[in-house]
Amino acid sequence: GFNCGIVGLPNVGKSTLFNALTKSGIDAENFPFCTIEPNVGIVPMPDPRLDKLAEIVKPQKVLPTTMEFVDIAGLVAGASKGEGLGNKFLANIRETQAIAHVVRCFDNDNVIHVANQVDPRSDIETINLELALADLDTVEKASQRLVRSVKGGDKDAIATKAILDRIQPHVAEGLPLRSFGLSEEEQRQVKSFGFLTLKPTMYIANVNEDGFENNPYLDIVNEIAAEEGALVVPVCNQLEAEIAELDDEERSMFLSEMGMDEPGLDRVIRAGYSLLGLQTYFTAGVKEVRAWTVKEGATAPEAAGVIHTDFQKGFIRAEVVAYEDFVSLGGEQAAKDAGKWRLEGKEYIVKDGDVVHFRFNV
Ligand code: GDP
Structure with missing residues (x-):
């Protein structure tokens, strides 16, 4: 399946988001072949087209397509040096295909910030630095492994080593590879290294209910994302957690009272989907109308x-x-x-x- 890892500093609202995503989740019994780990949420892809097809076909079953979200807690400053449970978490991130980076954009005196003040730029830099340093480690190990083949005149090795030498100073500065500007061909050449900062990334700006507008924290996240060419999804995770507790009827009443078309979570899920370049096709039989995911x-x-x-x-x-x-x-x-x-x-x-x-x- 396709998956997206949720990262961010402690206390920024990752678990709140993850729990909302899993609560709104699907009946596990519909997916008997999936083993569900506690930090993995299988989330249905919201798609109104599925209901339209079901109205016409009147099948026995309707099944949405899904996307996995993986809660990757515990990424802290120093993780790349093995601080905390650093290495384990970096290994977890390596297994995901895209990254949702949750950034705290809300004030709340009751919730302690790890660096004592809400500062999205510094928070983002802290996480990006750890990911970049993990990539630096990968670059250096890979370079060492290539030395012998380069000496032997292996053309592939020479080309790969040349790319590694070029990106080394960039990641050593703590900058993400996605802002380096590797060509598609070059990206293909380094694909097997699984660089963390080359994974498609979106920032989830976790705002208060009234924090969608005139929010300087959110402005900063938008600014950084624009520099990197990354996506921003502003969401109030706390509100989403409350919405996820409601049954269908209560939910639609609540959303219309709030003037919302859909839960903010749906935007998160769709953003993850588009980040990975995915699309949906349908099978429509009387037994089952079902949505399936494929790469564009x-x-x-x-x-x-x-x-x-x-x-x-x-x-x-x-x-x-x-x-x-x-x-x-x-x-x-x-x-x-x-x-x-x-x-x-x-x-x-x-x-x-x-x-x-x-x-x-x-
Ligand atoms: P994590 O450590 O990143 O997983 O953070 P949590 O999800 O546990 O959230 C930390 C604290 O912030 C919890 O007490 C949440 O209730 C609170 N919190 C999360 N999202 C919001 C939000 O949008 N607004 C406010 N005011 N508090 C939030």
Whole structure:
């Protein structure tokens, strides 16, 4: 599956966010093949299109697609030097595909700040420094390992070593690699090192209920993110935790009273999704209407492989109706009658919202 690690200094609201995400979470029994670790939340991807499809198909079951959030607590200054449980946490971050960096943008005298004052710039720098120093360690170890092959004239090793030499001073200064400007080709060359500061990152600005506007802390986070080309999602984690406790009916009443279209969590989940370059396609049978996640640019066989590897291996073709056609015409048969039902082969690039039926050999 696809996942996003939640990092940040202590007391910034990470657990509050994580608990809200897991509370709003799904019935684990629908996903019997997932082992759920205590620090992993499997969160349904909010998608109103799924309900629209269900209205038409009237299936026995409706299943959203999901994204995993991993609570990575305990990242403190000195983690890269093995301070606290530093190394374990850095190893946890290494396993995630994207990073949600929670930044405290609220005042609350009852909640102690680890550095005694709310200061988003310094907080962000503290975390980024630890991640960059972990990357520096990776750079130095990798460089050492390459020395012999470089001497032997190995072209790949020479090219990789040259990149490592260029990025070394950048990470040594505590700067994230995502602001270094590596080309796509260079990024591919260093991919296997799993650099932490090269992972797609978003800042979750944790604000008070009234802190979405005229909030100097939030302005600072926006400024830093703009410099780095990172994403910012302002959320009031405390409010989200309260919303997550409500049942569906109470929730929609509460949201409309607050003048909100949707829980702020939905924005967090969607941001994680787009950070990873993901999109959704649907299968719509009478037994089950279901959303599935694939990378943008995935081919039809790759998309089939998300359901089952046999679907990919034995792929014959995909029968596709675009979501808009499926809904506006009122289902598969109607789409067929209107000439909107397509047969696609193994070169087909799946589009967001495609309603797909795969044909395959077993
Ligand atoms: P963590 O250490 O980063 O996991 O932080 P927690 O989620 O445990 O939050 C630390 C404290 O801040 C808790 O007492 C929360 O109730 C409080 N808190 C979290 N989010 C907010 C918020 O948006 N506003 C206010 N005022 N307090 C918050």
